[in-house]
Amino acid sequence: MAKAANFIWYELMTSDPAGAAAFYGAVVGWNIPAQGEATAGGIDYRMIGRSDGGNAGGVLALGADMLAGGARPGWLGYLEVDDVDATIDAIKADGGAVQMPAIDLPVGRIAMVTDPQGAPFYIMDPIPPEGAGEGESDVFSVTEAQRVRWNELATSDPDAAIAFYKKHFGWGQEGEMDMGALGAYRFIQRGDVMIGAVMPLMEGYPVPMWSYYIGVDDIDRALAAVRANGGTVTNEPMEIPGGEFAMNAIDPQGAPVGFVGPRKG
Template identity: 85%
Template structure:
């Protein structure tokens, strides 16, 4: 059986890392490095640091050539695999595609792929730091602020997508929430941890996409910070099971992003 894959990294692609640093610093509390990380080699790549000193992900600066080639602001997740090349072959055999060939970096071997419906993500066989716990990147948490707390796939074929991720990444799918005419919101599990959900592609989503929800300490404070710092709210805070609230936004550079946290006022 396929070992259940973990989201071990998240990446913001943006044409303005300094602007993103200001926005996410105000809304989430992160610090984004002012200079690129030489370890990734050849590109402007900056680490996102949480208030506790841990890494929350990275920022890839989109240059003029990348933008001309079709790259757009957005977030991507990295799924850990034991063998990137074998995973590519298996994904292609089931109708997926390679968007960026396998590449060796000082931090591991990576490739960007898409599932059969077209949602993009990275796969990675990481070279962890000596003190790292295997398989646990620390960037995802179901409860903690300043982590990604939820992974949501909007797709044109939920049944096929669920089958694909179950087969290739070992996830489970149990339980769902009825969204009425919008269809079912179907929960995903990695082992006994609920990591996200799959939903039908809705109006406003031109292509299948992974959406991510960042943990915040106070949803109303975060909402005010989004608008005060140049972002746009696309769905207002809504209560979710468990009593917290989730909302969706677009950051000032155009990347869609979600937020989740308690209401304190």
């Protein structure tokens, strides 16, 4: 692999984009349009706008047919690859599966896959916007609010999952935190940047899945906003290495989500 894969986009699948817009606007400060743009096939898709004018990801409205087919509200990340079809073949050969076959969109070629333990994510060979050149996506940041700051995989087989992502996406794995009876919380790196962690599947995670922690300016303000805007707190803010705080919640439409930021009070 020429370079380690980057998370270049995050997508919220939701049954109520307007409700999600109100919730994430209050908690994170994002601006999500009240009306979606009908894309190919009539799909309702909305961009997530940050205060600095950039995008944090997108919102995909789950239609009645998608919900009837088993789709549920949730967050999915996109990993950049050079060749979607070759990556699909390699993933399938290692025990992964294809959930959505590769398709070409105006923004690039994408497919939805699962790793061998069943955690879903997208792979994408993006087409840079006209005049934008080959710049890096900035939807992920280790430090900035209104961006995803941490990518966390809960899985039934951490050893196998780490080996899979190292092999196919060029990541590293160095360092871990002992969670006692819950096992090891093992950090993953893209180059010299720590992008997240892999942990054993625990109670509350019925199936292997990626979770994403969105940066907020003040964890206590965000906590109050989650409760005031129809969300459910599943883990109260907990101090993490470095002195900031992380929490977990479920948005009003049922998508699990994490938040991370400083305590200012």
